[in-house]
Amino acid sequence: MTAILERLSTLSLSGQQLSRLPRLLEDGLPKMPCTVQEAEVPQLFREPYIHAGYRPTGQEWRYYFLSLFQKHNEVVNVWTHLLAALAVLLRFKTFVEAEQLPVDAWSLPLFIFVLSSVTYLTCSLLAHLLQSKSELSHYTFYFVDYVGVSIYQYGSALAHFYYSSDQAWYDKFWLFFLPAAAFCGWLSCAGCCYAKYRYRRPYPIMRKMCQVIPAGLAFVLDISPVAHRVVVCHLGGCEEDAAWYHTYQILFFLISAYFFSCPVPEKYFPGSCDIVGHAHQIFHTFLAICTLSQLEAICLDYKTRQEIFLKRHGPFSIYLSCGSFFGLVACSALTAYVLRGRIKASLAKKDS
DSSP states (O other): OHHHHHHHHHHHHHHHHHHHHHHHHHHHSOOOOOOBOGGGSOGGGOOTTOOSOBOOSSOOHHHHHHGGGSOSTTHHHHHHHHHHHHHHHHHHHHHHHHHTOOOSTTTHHHHHHHHHHHHHHHHHHHHHHHGGGOHHHHHHHHHHHHHHHHHHHHHHHHHIIIIIOOHHHHHHHTTTHHHHHHHHHHHHHHHHHHHHHHOOSSOOHHHHHHHHHHHHHHHHHHHHHHHHHHHHHHHTTOOOHHHHHHHHHHHHHHHHHHHHHSOTTTTTSTTTSTTTTOHHHHHHHHHHHHHHHHHHHHHHHHHHOHHHHHHHOOHHHHHHHHHHHHHHHHHHHHHHHHHHHHHHHHHHHHHO
16 A cells, blocks of 8 residues: 555655646747837838837847847848759759769869859848848848858759750850859849948839849840740740740749839738838748759759750860859959948947
8 A cells, every 4th residue: 555655655646746847848948039019120121011020139149040040131032042942952852863973174063053053042042041140240141142142043053054054045144144243243132232331211213223134144144045045945836844844934034023022012002011021021032943844854854965065165164164153253252342341431430
């Protein structure tokens, strides 16, 4: 009987411990401040027609990293590109294993394209995840985002030039295409960084022009070998799977560009799209689908057009143009760094 009572006492103690377990876990986890209304954050962090779901500024870095799992108005922007980056890596891993992909001159533009895709997606998600820390963090991480965009633009241009261009297009543009693509990639980064540095909310139309026009020029140039290929293929009645994926790539990019430029649907439903459904989230979603379609098309071109590639290019020219990719990275990063320094000095002067 005594043994039974002791056993019941132990069970009772365990039950009390279990009842306290949720509280112990809650005490052990970091406290997450609630999101706030737009009036409670500085003007720099406010978005048109988004009234709530803002994260407070001035918290510890840990809070902003852990806000990956919090409901706020940037969380969908973060997750769309996080999942897209993982999807790109998984799809490329499958392709490498299936094709037993060698690391040589023929495959180098493909590796650089995948690197550029993962880079821009990672830079984007970090910008949306961490920009609320402070004004300097806001500028810093968006400058990093713009560097990522320029990297992706030139990585796309390399893959389109080497794997996807038709001979008629190549004969006309081969000499200046990649230098022009590198310049337009840098110009896109510089235009976006300058617009962020120069203009304050409420933003004038000139800010959007500084962002959209250089990025638009880069897109038109980078996509030109693919657009030519798609038109020739569809008019000629070809049935290449890669041509269809290139078509989807162009379509999804144009849709994403529309939502980047226009605050729809939140303009018509202010305050109703704060957490889910505003234009930048839709832009992210279609851009991610665009990148996955592009990857699929380029992988197909890599498999089916090796003979064309080998006829046109020698290893030296490939290594030279792929080496220029890292030159673009350096130029874009330096541009962002210089403008960040000006922002830092301006903020320090304002606080003094």
